[in-house]
Amino acid sequence: MIYGYDAISSYDTMQYGAQGSGIELVIPVLDNQMTGQSQLIPTLVRPGENGLPQYHGDPRELVKDAMTSCAERDIYTGDSVELFDISAQGIARSAIALRFD
Numbered sequence: 001m002i003y004g005y006d007a008i009s010s011y012d013t014m015q016y017g018a019q020g021s022g023i024e025l026v027i028p029v030l031d032n033q034m035t036g037q038s039q040l041i042p043t044l045v046r047p048g049e050n051g052l053p054q055y056h057g058d059p060r061e062l063v064k065d066a067m068t069s070c071a072e073r074d075i076y077t078g079d080s081v082e083l084f085d086i087s088a089q090g091i092a093r094s095a096i097a098l099r100f101d
Helices: 023-035 059-073
Strands: 002-005 011-014 045-047 053-055 080-087 090-097
Touching: 023 059, 059 080, 059 090
Parallel strands: none
Antiparallel strands: 002 011, 045 053, 080 090
């Protein structure tokens, strides 16, 4: 489950989302990969349990691709991304470098 959190301390559950200065760059990538919008040949998007399109690839790779593209075009996007996998076994933190200059 994904939760979106904003600057005024409200949150909501969502299928996917983005925040920050690169939101205009990331959302079209997520729309394409998560729902199949604008895909001529659907790849990793198939109907889920509820009948809605669902992404069936590795979400870490999707985040890496979207954020790497964003970092190339948005000077305010940082040099790395922190990922937190939250499960019944605990919380696992990992980092992905976006820039190597």
